[in-house]
Amino acid sequence: MQIDALILSGGTGTRMGADCPKQFLPLAGTCVLKRTVEAFCSHPDISRVLVVSGASFLNETNEILKTIASEKLLPTVCGGSTRQESSYLGLCALAREAAAPDYVLIHDAARPLVSKEVISRCIETVVSCGACTASIPVQDTIISSDAPPLLQTVPDRATLFAVQTPQAFAFAEILAAHRNLPADAVVTDDTSVMRLAGYPVYLTQGDKKNIKLTTPEDFWIAEAFLAHE
Ligand SMILES: Nc1ccn([C@@H]2O[C@H](COP(=O)(O)OP(=O)(O)OP(=O)(O)O)[C@@H](O)[C@H]2O)c(=O)n1
Numbered sequence: 001m002q003i004d005a006l007i008l009s010g011g012t013g014t015r016m017g018a019d020c021p022k023q024f025l026p027l028a029g030t031c032v033l034k035r036t037v038e039a040f041c042s043h044p045d046i047s048r049v050l051v052v053s054g055a056s057f058l059n060e061t062n063e064i065l066k067t068i069a070s071e072k073l074l075p076t077v078c079g080g081s082t083r084q085e086s087s088y089l090g091l092c093a094l095a096r097e098a099a100a101p102d103y104v105l106i107h108d109a110a111r112p113l114v115s116k117e118v119i120s121r122c123i124e125t126v127v128s129c130g131a132c133t134a135s136i137p138v139q140d141t142i143i144s145s146d147a148p149p150l151l152q153t154v155p156d157r158a159t160l161f162a163v164q165t166p167q168a169f170a171f172a173e174i175l176a177a178h179r180n181l182p183a184d185a186v187v188t189d190d191t192s193v194m195r196l197a198g199y200p201v202y203l204t205q206g207d208k209k210n211i212k213l214t215t216p217e218d219f220w221i222a223e224a225f226l227a228h229e
Pocket residue numbers: 008009010011012013014015016021023052079080081082083084086087107108109110111212213214
């Protein structure tokens with residue numbers, strides 16, 4: 001059984017507001033992208049790792065990947081202008097390999113604290129269920145309102161989960177789901193692509209530490225987590 005990982009690193013990090021995309025910034029002394037890629041290269045059940053880079057940052061990406069001594073790394077491919085496009089272009093690159101994988105884990109480069117345990121749980125769930133995402137139950141009371149500041153509804157917290165990555169899929173199914181995605185569909189992750197194609201997707205336990213680095217404060221939080229390891 002072949003299980004590959006796709007690392008999406010084609011974003012520009014607008015909300016981070018740094019001089020370069022956030023995946024190139026150091027986190028506790030080590031580049032974010034390097035941390036993320038190493039987490040997958042070092043997992044015993046992952047066969048190959050493919051990084052999707054922003055077209056204007058291909059050289060920077062490859063310079064970082066050169067510092068990772070792993071035969072699992074496939075040649076970097078260029079992404080698109082949205083996360084969904086980058087994901088699709090990465091899947092197409094895997095499909096062009098001599099042997100396409102049976103399963104693929106799709107992960108944000110911007111989640112460098114992903115653990116071996118979370119990756120293992122995603123693999124276990126995808127092999128039994130066909131499609132899954134790491135997620136954690138929300139801890140706060142959540143309020144829904146489409147007319148703020150008027151509070152409208154308080155959904156039952158027991159039914160709410162925050163979605164993380166990795167998101168894992170049977171390869172042929174997620175590739176077909178991307179190919180059939182309606183042009184006007186607005187999606188922020190791959191589980192939405194899969195569900196729009198009619199496939200069920202299951203939750204698997206993520207990790208509070210598996211945060212996405214989105215704004216500058218997230219670096220402080222991630223560094224605090226690392227300091228406690
Ligand atoms: N065209 C894009 C956009 C995003 N991503 C990747 O998808 C992940 C999650 O996206 P997000 O946090 O939104 O990253 P950015 O798009 O870089 O950030 P922002 O939305 O603040 O610009 C990141 O690892 C990012 O590099 C990608 O590969 N290609």
